[in-house]
Amino acid sequence: MSQPTAISQGPTDRNGRIARFLRDYYIYFVFVAVIAVLSVANLDQFTLFERGNFLNKYNIINILRVSAPLITLAGAFTLLMVSGYIDLSVGSAMSLSAVVYALLAINGVPFLPAFVATVAVGVVLGTINGFLVVRLKITPVIATLITLSLYKGIALLLVQDGVSAIKSGGGLKMPAWFNDYGREGVLLSLPMAFWVAILVTLVLIIVQKRTLIGKYAAATGGNPTAAKLSGIKTGKIVWVLYGIVGVTAALAGIARSSFMSLGDPLSGDGMELTVILVVLLGGTAFSGGEGRVSKSFVAALIIMSLTVGMLTLVPAYYQTLVIGSALLLAAASNHIVSKKGKSS
Amino acid sequence: MTISAQIPPRTEFTRRRLGDEAFITLLVVLAAVALFLTASLLVPNFFQLQNMINLVTNNWAVISLGVGVTFLLVSGNFDLSVGGVVALSGVLSVWFAQSAGGANALSTGLGMPYFLAIACALLGAMAIGGLNALFVVRFGVPSIIVTLGTMMVARGIAQVITHGSQRNTNLPEEFGVLGNLYMFGTSVKLPVVLMILLILIAVFIEKKTVFGRKTYWIGANAVAATLSGIDRAKHITYLYLFSSAIAGVVGILLASEFKSGFSNRGMLMEFDALVIALLGGVAIAGGFGSVVGMFFGAIILAVVTSAATGLVLSPDWQFTLKAIAVFLAIVVQTWALARRNR
Known part of the structure; x- marks a missing residue:
């Protein structure tokens, strides 16, 4: 019996290794494949991208510029989901931050104070989520659904009736510097917002790999009871993670608001779905315990390349369908690969 | 073996559990009545029969969706796809019914007879339900992710069919009948009557059939149920x-009422359906809640939003009010149950 076992063990072992290799690195192959398809596809006949091919300097700069909010959010959201929690309010928190930032700027507050104040607002928003989930023990989905509605409502109330967004007009004028953060190239013709996004991602990669918060987040998501019994203050960890997500939502809001040069109370609508899609695509388990900030970063680049690149291939009204299908496929393949499938 | 041996005796435990549910439902009803009376004091012309009728009839779509959502929540699963399905089935019914020769792409349909068209639209809606079930049951993906995905898929298909806007030309004469049919010479339309029938049937299924009780057992303890x-x-x-069949019918009726298939119809209805179920005391973890509670949850939301409009608050208040209402409902229900079972 030993011989057949040895023979059959070979391929299974190799299969196992291939499966593991695929699971660990598939996101990079997907990235290359998406870029390859978008570069090869002929774009010349479409008027949207008169500059030519996908992989030209201006297009890359454009994609990276508009990716800043998503990249900023993806890392923190990954850590939160690794710990087994979720924040559906990120889109609304982003809208609210965008409105607050624009309001401060238009009323004459200089860049740095406005920036810091908005980030502080983000901390507060994240802390409220943490309070509802950790202290009041409301299910994360419901708690953040409540704040989704709340933050969006406040953002709408901050913008006066009859106006759709905070912008120049009615005696107030957006300051000239407002656009710079999200648009003006500072390094490699990429704007500040993008470099902040990269910085946030790098910091969170280090947090995940080298600090206790990262280890504790994975422990909390992998087995909350065991984590609690081994002395980890899971509640505190979750609270901190919600706070970090709040900060990144504020940064994303500032980036979006500065890029569009207005404070739109609906600018973050649907962002929570895009972030979830990105994080799941990056291989993070919905039930918590595993996931990598670095992979979510690549997944964010994939989704942004797809959404921008797709505009040159199909009409804009295909976007919801494509993103929805991608969300389903990412979620399903995640759960089939990790075989951690549990219903509900 | 006698029959009585098969039926478990009414122990202290079963009586108490059912009691909790009735208790919460009663709490919700009382809250709805109290809110209505408060609103009547504050808002002029609020305490009128027509206004009470309007509170129900204006919300027939969300209440109908709430029935399916409540059953799924009780079984421990989310359904956030219903809003997308409303858009999909409405758009499909229009596309199927539009006559084949039109001036442009948006006025050219498949030219099916009306009843075949709505039957096919309903099948299309139920296909989304089947997709939900496939991913949740077969692949074991969390239902919230699946149904958010299928919501986007359903709405995405609707957007592709309508090119992101709407189809409303070249429709047969009978298309606008169902959604605008006044019943028994009153101002009540057919969809409202269907909603009331649906609630009656749902309450019967929930309380009196094995199917209904199985739903509770699955939600309360899936492993034990299996x-x-x-x-x-x-x-x-x-x-x-x-x-999804309920959502499909709602979509078809709305398309008929407005004589158009609009890809953004039913936007955020999935959240409203979830919100009224939560306001009505349905537990997010499953195994607890009732259709009657959901109905009065919808009344609470309707009273709050229409009173806010009556007090000349800006419509922007609705999101904030919804958030506060759900928050209070959850906190009060948790507190009341904990106190009662102490």
Whole structure:
């Protein structure tokens, strides 16, 4: 019996290794494949991208510029989901931050104070989520659904009736510097917002790999009871993670608001779905315990390349369908690969 | 073996559990009545029969969706796809019914007879329910992610068919009948009557049939339910098909009422359906809640939003009010149950 076992063990072992290799690195192959398809596809006949091919300097700069909010959010959201929690309010928190930032700027507050104040607002928003989930023990989905509605409502109330967004007009004028953060190239013709996004991602990669918060987040998501019994203050960890997500939502809001040069109370609508899609695509388990900030970063680049690149291939009204299908496929393949499938 | 041996005796435990549910439902009803009376004091012309009728009839779509969502929540699953399905089935019914020769792409349909068209649209809606069930039951993906995905898929298909806007030309004469049919010479339309029938049937299924009780057992303890021989996969599949069929009918009726298939119709209805179920005391973890509670949850939301409009608050207040209402409902219900069972 030993011989057949040895023979059959070979391929299974190799299969196992291939499966593991695929699971660990598939996101990079997907990235290359998406870029390859978008570069090869002929774009010349479409008027949207008169500059030519996908992989030209201006297009890359454009994609990276508009990716800043998503990249900023993806890392923190990954850590939160690794710990087994979720924040559906990120889109609304982003809208609210965008409105607050624009309001401060238009009323004459200089860049740095406005920036810091908005980030502080983000901390507060994240802390409220943490309070509802950790202290009041409301299910994360419901708690953040409540704040989704709340933050969006406040953002709408901050913008006066009859106006759709905070912008120049009615005696107030957006300051000239407002656009710079999200648009003006500072390094490699990429704007500040993008470099902040990269910085946030790098910091969170280090947090995940080298600090206790990262280890504790994975422990909390992998087995909350065991984590609690081994002395980890899971509640505190979750609270901190919600706070970090709040900060990144504020940064994303500032980036979006500065890029569009207005404070739109609906600018973050649907962002929570895009972030979830990105994080799941990056291989993070919905039930918590595993996931990598670095992979979510690549997944964010994939989704942004797809959404921008797709505009040159199909009409804009295909976007919801494509993103929805991608969300389903990412979620399903995640759960089939990790075989951690549990219903509900 | 006598029959009485098969029926478990009414122990202290079963009586108490059912009691909790009735208690919460009563709490919700009282809250709805109290809110209505408060609003009547504050808002002029609020305390009128027509206004009470309007509170129900204006919300027939969300209440109908709430029935399917409530059953799924009780079984421990989300259904956030219903809003997308409303848009999909409405757009499909229009596309199928539009006559084949039109001036441009948006006025050219498949030219089916009306009743075939709505039957096919309903099938299309139920396909989304089947997709939900496939991913949730077969692949074991968390239902919130699946149904958010299928919501986007359903709305995405609707957007592709309508090119992101709407189809409303070249429709047969009978298309606008169903959604605008006044019943018994009153101002009540057919969809409202269907909603009331649906609620009656749902309450019967929930309280009096094995199917209804199985839903509770699955939600309360899925493992125990499976071990005691309940086919969980089949049951949840039925529930998803049931919910998407309701959403499909709602979509068809709305399309008929407005004589158009609009790809953004039903936007955020999935959240409203979830919100009224939560306001009505349905537990997010499953195994607890009732259709009657959901109905009065909808009344609470309707009273709050219409009173806010009556007090000349800006419509922007609705999101904030919804958030506060759900928050209070959850905190009060948790507190009341904890106090009662102390």
